[in-house]
Amino acid sequence: MNPSLAQVHERIALQKSALPEMYGNIDFSQSPERYTECIEDSSLPESLRQMPPPPADMVGRVKAYTMLGDVTADAYAALMGEYGFKRLVEMLTTACDTGLGAVPDAPPELVALIEEMEAKPDWLDMDLVREGARLNRLPMAITSPWMIRGAFLATFLNKYTALPMAITGTLGYSTSARRVNETATFFTVTTLPGALEPHGEGFKAAAMVRLMHSMVRFNILRKVKTWDVSVYGIPVPQVDQMPAGLIDVFLLAYQMLGEGRTEFTAEERARVEFSRYRCYLLGLPEDLLMDTPQGIIDIMNARSASIREGFDDETCGTLVRATLEAYLPPDRKLGHRIFNALEKRLARLVLVKHFLGGDSQIAREIGVPVGPLDYAVAMVLFPYISAKMALYRFALSVPGLRGLADRRLTARIRRLLKRYGHAEFTTDAEAYRPAVPVTA
Incomplete structure (x- = not known):
C-alpha cells in the first residue's frame, strides 16, 4: 500500500536526523x-x-517529494570523507557485479543500498519487465540515437531544475558530450536481456546513477555556500527524475487518451512495467509510479505544474548551447561526422515538437533556431527511420524471424554502447562553480 501523506512528510523530515551533515x-x-x-x-x-x-x-x-533526496544512497555518498569517492565507486561496482560478499568489510550503508535495490515491490512482474525490455530494444536501437540529444536539451529549460547541472561543471562545452553519452548509455543498457536483474548491467547502471546524484547533493549542500535551499530546494529531488524515467510512457498515455482509450494493451502494459521498475531501481518512491494512463498523465502534469517557470541565459542558455554544439561520436571518421551533423538538426525538431509545443519562436528565443535545412533533413531521415522501424516490427511479429531480429537488435545495441563509450557516472566536486543567483 502507498504511504499516507503524513508518512511521506515523516520520511522527508527523517533526512534531518538521519543525515545531519x-x-x-x-x-x-x-x-x-x-x-x-x-x-x-x-x-x-x-x-x-x-x-x-x-x-x-x-x-x-509531488510537493512533499520536492524536498526528498535519496536517503539510502545519500547515506552511502556521505561516506566520501572516510573512503573517498573512487573507493565508494569501486565497492558499489564490485557489489553489483559479484555480490556484497566480494566486498571485504562492506560498510552498512552499501549493504542497505544493494538490499533496497534487490527488494522486489509487491506489484513487480519480472516477466512483464523482461517483455518490456524486449519491446524497448527496437526504439532504443533504431530511433533513440537520433533523439537523445533533443530530449536532453529539454532538461535545461528551467533554471530551478537545471542549476545543479550547471554548478557541477560537467555540462560545459568540454564535457557535455560525455554526459549526453552517459545518459544514452544508461537508458540503452537497461534494455539488454537480463539487464535489470541483480548483477545485470542495467541494475549496476541504476546503482551508479543513484550514487552520482547523491554525490551531487552531498557536494552542493556541503561545499556550495551560495546554494539557497529556500530558493532551489534539495538538489536533484526525486520528482526531478520523473521526466527522464517516465517520458516514454507519458507520451504513450497522452496518445491513448487522445484516441479515446483508457486501458493498456498487453504490449503497452509491458512497456509501462519496464519503465516503472527502472524508475524504482533509480530510487523513485513507489507512490510516484502510476500504473494507469490517467495516473501517469496526472503525476507528470502535477510535477510540471509544481515548478515555477523560468529560463535564464546564464544557466539554461549555456547548457542548451553547449549540448547542441557537442560532438557526440567517439572519433572524427567521415560517417560519424555526417551522423553528428544530421543528428543535431533532428535534435532541434525533437525539442520543439515534444517539449515546446511546436512553438519555433520559443525555440529561437532560447537559442535553438529551427530553419528550412532542419526540416529538409527531417523530411529525408524520418521516413528512413520509420521504414527501418516498420521492417523490424514485421520481423518481430513473425515467429520464425522474431529471435533473429531480436538478436540483431541486441547486437546493434552493443555497438551503440561501444560508440557511447564507458560511462563513469561520477561527479568531481573540485570542478563545481558557485550557484548563480535566481530571481523569480
Whole structure:
C-alpha cells in the first residue's frame, strides 16, 4: 500500500536526523521558491493547462517529494570523507557485479543500498519487465540515437531544475558530450536481456546513477555556500527524475487518451512495467509510479505544474548551447561526422515538437533556431527511420524471424554502447562553480 501523506512528510523530515551533515540545517516545513501552486506561473505547457487538475493527494505528494533526496544512497555518498569517492565507486561496482560478499568489510550503508535495490515491490512482474525490455530494444536501437540529444536539451529549460547541472561543471562545452553519452548509455543498457536483474548491467547502471546524484547533493549542500535551499530546494529531488524515467510512457498515455482509450494493451502494459521498475531501481518512491494512463498523465502534469517557470541565459542558455554544439561520436571518421551533423538538426525538431509545443519562436528565443535545412533533413531521415522501424516490427511479429531480429537488435545495441563509450557516472566536486543567483 502507498504511504499516507503524513508518512511521506515523516520520511522527508527523517533526512534531518538521519543525515545531519547534509540536511541538518534545512527547514523541511518550508516550500522553496521553485515550488508554485499557481498554474499560470508554472512550467506546465499551455496546451496542458486546460486539462482537469490532478487529484489533491497527488499534488500534495509531488510537493512533499520536492524536498526528498535519496536517503539510502545519500547515506552511502556521505561516506566520501572516510573512503573517498573512487573507493565508494569501486565497492558499489564490485557489489553489483559479484555480490556484497566480494566486498571485504562492506560498510552498512552499501549493504542497505544493494538490499533496497534487490527488494522486489509487491506489484513487480519480472516477466512483464523482461517483455518490456524486449519491446524497448527496437526504439532504443533504431530511433533513440537520433533523439537523445533533443530530449536532453529539454532538461535545461528551467533554471530551478537545471542549476545543479550547471554548478557541477560537467555540462560545459568540454564535457557535455560525455554526459549526453552517459545518459544514452544508461537508458540503452537497461534494455539488454537480463539487464535489470541483480548483477545485470542495467541494475549496476541504476546503482551508479543513484550514487552520482547523491554525490551531487552531498557536494552542493556541503561545499556550495551560495546554494539557497529556500530558493532551489534539495538538489536533484526525486520528482526531478520523473521526466527522464517516465517520458516514454507519458507520451504513450497522452496518445491513448487522445484516441479515446483508457486501458493498456498487453504490449503497452509491458512497456509501462519496464519503465516503472527502472524508475524504482533509480530510487523513485513507489507512490510516484502510476500504473494507469490517467495516473501517469496526472503525476507528470502535477510535477510540471509544481515548478515555477523560468529560463535564464546564464544557466539554461549555456547548457542548451553547449549540448547542441557537442560532438557526440567517439572519433572524427567521415560517417560519424555526417551522423553528428544530421543528428543535431533532428535534435532541434525533437525539442520543439515534444517539449515546446511546436512553438519555433520559443525555440529561437532560447537559442535553438529551427530553419528550412532542419526540416529538409527531417523530411529525408524520418521516413528512413520509420521504414527501418516498420521492417523490424514485421520481423518481430513473425515467429520464425522474431529471435533473429531480436538478436540483431541486441547486437546493434552493443555497438551503440561501444560508440557511447564507458560511462563513469561520477561527479568531481573540485570542478563545481558557485550557484548563480535566481530571481523569480
